[in-house]
Amino acid sequence: MLAVDLEAAAAATKNSFKVMDNQKSHVIVLTYPAQGHINPLLQFAKRLASKGLKATLATTYYTVNSIDSPMVGVEPISDGFDEGGFKQASSLDAYLDSFKTVGSRTLTELIFKFKDSGSPVSCIVYDSMLPWALDVARDLGVYAAFHRIEVYLKAIGMYQSVNKLMCLQNVFDAPYTKHKQKIEDLQKASVKLKRAEAESIYPTRSS
Template sequence: PAQGHMNPMVQFAKRLVSKGQRVTIVTTFSSSKSVPTLNPTSFGSNLKMEFISDGSEQVKDSETIEESIERFRISTTKSLTNLMTKIRNSSDASQYPLKFVVYHSGMPWVLDVARRQGIDGAPFFTTSCAVATIFHHVHEGTLQLPLEGPRAIMPSMPPLELNDLPTFLSDVESYPAFLKLAMNQYSNLNQVNCIFYSSFDKLEKEVLKWMESQDWPVKMIGPTIPSVFLDKRLEDDKDYGLSLFKPNVETCMKWLDSKKPGSVVYASFGSLADLSIEQTAELAWGLENSSFNFLWVVRETEKDKLPENFVEEISGKGLVVSWCPQLQVLAHKAVGCFLTHCGWN
């Protein structure tokens, strides 16, 4: 799982529980080492977590990305089927029958798993509606790649330059396996009765109107952020409750407290971005040579790409951490700028 894809699904689960539903969040054993148990909340036993096999524990040799994706599909189909059978045969199944599966849009095969169990399911797109629509046009062939002209013209959107498009599309040779994965999201989309999006109508009004004109069964359920930052309807919902990495909470907040309002650039490129040594160095010296303080998230696995002695040289002006409580950081008065890879969540 990727952090930005987990967050909205966890928040959706919390909202469903607040409406009286029992929800089980399912992820893989391979992520269990980095994914803690859900933080204590007011949801009690109605919000549970289960882990299933993705087959990675049996992998001995290196895999290509294509092999990894196919192994994931085959293994999760089997293990998810077993989990659903277990839930349906549980002692409280009569009180809480299994009724519906919400699955990440990148796992379209889960719809077949659900329907073989006699229930329905729906994909959850954790990207913006705009990005999902762009991929749809590529899938349908209404947007040809590589672009035939300098701009991409699509309904409900302004003309887009090549660099405006997702990397998978602006450079189709860069990540072919991920492009295929993105396209597979639409393999059975015409068979679903509902499509969830982590967005809201006032943010993407034109795109939503186009989707509805195509008879897409769209349900906008965003913004999918903790209640304390939104409507404050859910007691104790102050963070997502799941994190792939341990955030340096006290270090980050204490450092920010020492800075003037609007004086800090917060830089973070998510849980997956893999920058080159050259790119990391450019970012490092760009931040150092700016006239602002900066808080930079560099994952533990990426720290060896930093310039030599960089952390020591920026003492006072900058702080480099392996992970941070992003919502709290963005809400802090000292932060005036967010430098990001443009992840939606």
């Protein structure tokens, strides 16, 4: 299921902007530095690469060495806590504030580095936990799209709920009959969530 949804999202990203001067499009995929965020965005970056795009995963200095993917480039940016990551921060708010300030600056530097090396960035796909990336994209005049990790979590929760209710059918026939319509409604809702996964990016670009 995940591969199909990622393929649709990758195709949507590829079609969301035009390639100038026949140059290979380059997408930076910016992830929040937590396992539940890195893995989905890394898979998304791999799917982009499989579609012929140049994909670079941007993550923090503290997590960059834990990622190894031949298909996708991996580049560090700073959250202000390069030695210990989130554990160094006094609170979540302090960490997010630092990541916004330092991350915006170092993401900008990374984009300029690619521009100078002849592989300019065409689009930033950013974790929805890091909305400040949109401001960076607007300032630099590149496309931006956010990736909603929570959609996957909702889909997993819905899937588990449906499975639990289906198991009750074999144990309590009468209650299952009574709640059959609710189960069917849950199944329909889960299909909508699967579609939403493929629509989790919305291109925006400053004029």
